[in-house]
Amino acid sequence: MTTHDLTEGLSSNTTATGINHPSKLPDETVRGDMRYRRLGSTGEEVSLIGLGGHHIGRQADENESVRIIRAAVDAGVTFMDNCWDYHDGLSEIRMGKALRGGYREKVFLMTKIDGRTREAAADQVDESLRRLQTDVIDLLQFHEVIRLEDPDRIFAEGGAMEAVRAAQKAGKVRFIGFTGHKDPLVHLRMLEVAKAHAFRFDAVQMPLNVMDAHFRSFERHVVPALIEEGIGVLGMKPMGDGRILDSNTVTPAECLRYAMSLPTSAVITGIDSMEVLEQDLRVVKTFTALTPQERADLLRRTAEAAREGAFEGFKTTNGFDGTALNPSWLGAADSGPS
Numbered sequence: 001m002t003t004h005d006l007t008e009g010l011s012s013n014t015t016a017t018g019i020n021h022p023s024k025l026p027d028e029t030v031r032g033d034m035r036y037r038r039l040g041s042t043g044e045e046v047s048l049i050g051l052g053g054h055h056i057g058r059q060a061d062e063n064e065s066v067r068i069i070r071a072a073v074d075a076g077v078t079f080m081d082n083c084w085d086y087h088d089g090l091s092e093i094r095m096g097k098a099l100r101g102g103y104r105e106k107v108f109l110m111t112k113i114d115g116r117t118r119e120a121a122a123d124q125v126d127e128s129l130r131r132l133q134t135d136v137i138d139l140l141q142f143h144e145v146i147r148l149e150d151p152d153r154i155f156a157e158g159g160a161m162e163a164v165r166a167a168q169k170a171g172k173v174r175f176i177g178f179t180g181h182k183d184p185l186v187h188l189r190m191l192e193v194a195k196a197h198a199f200r201f202d203a204v205q206m207p208l209n210v211m212d213a214h215f216r217s218f219e220r221h222v223v224p225a226l227i228e229e230g231i232g233v234l235g236m237k238p239m240g241d242g243r244i245l246d247s248n249t250v251t252p253a254e255c256l257r258y259a260m261s262l263p264t265s266a267v268i269t270g271i272d273s274m275e276v277l278e279q280d281l282r283v284v285k286t287f288t289a290l291t292p293q294e295r296a297d298l299l300r301r302t303a304e305a306a307r308e309g310a311f312e313g314f315k316t317t318n319g320f321d322g323t324a325l326n327p328s329w330l331g332a333a334d335s336g337p338s
Helices: 003-006 063-073 086-098 118-132 150-155 160-169 184-196 223-229 253-261 274-285 292-306
Strands: 029-031 033-039 045-047 050-051 106-115 137-142 173-179 205-208 231-238 266-269
Touching: 033 274, 045 050, 045 106, 050 063, 050 106, 050 274, 063 086, 063 205, 063 231, 063 274, 086 118, 106 118, 118 160, 137 160, 137 205, 150 274, 160 173, 160 292, 184 205, 184 223, 223 231, 253 266
Parallel strands: 050 266, 106 137, 137 173, 173 205, 205 231, 231 266
Antiparallel strands: 029 033, 033 045
């Protein structure tokens, strides 16, 4: 099956009635006030909410970052998101400090790399390990798969996949995934190229929120493919870095509950204060999946605001594309102007 076959009929704007993914949620267990779901076919279990790595580098005082991370872990949050490029490595450094003293053993640690060449990817993996103060990354993901050529470069001879597979063989990496926020077509192409190389990802991360359901929808076009392959579904940007809240159509709790009601293993959300952490923990504690009527109501309320992607700028602009603004992160071949 080709990308064209997978995306036949995919348009820039799509209504969200009759989304064709299975409604069944991943297997879930409850311990204390936290919920845990299966991560695809990995056999691993992760917390329903994940702590977003970018937001943990925004505090003026690193001690506050450490306090937030440890409070989240103490409350049962196990999924830790991060990336080699967040705040020039500051997010990884802070998380590494927070996970000392026995905290590393309590979490499922994920980070991402930008390199598209074997050399760049290998260097970034090793640098992330040093910053995070760990011997192994539970899930390593290719970051910002946002261009149609990204899959070809990652899987090419001398490409980044060679370095990541070597790191996995060496015990530095357990599972492999990829992320992106631009267009479901690119995600589907990444899955297609992987299949052509007899490779199956363990997890895939993408925007999943009430706006995405209406516009260039990952929920509609990518989630079903992942469910079919037994690949873990990781949702991010449930509030679009707060921009979806600016639409005045939904509340933070409704945004989180919507994303949690999809077949997501973890909903990765920005937690930059103790107040936000407490808010998110309350949503998990009281969570029940949306009823069809509740879902329909949320989609009706957000339809007009979502129509042209105005509150999902990560899809329609390059303002969220770190690798477009810093092409050298991709590797030597991209060190010049973009």
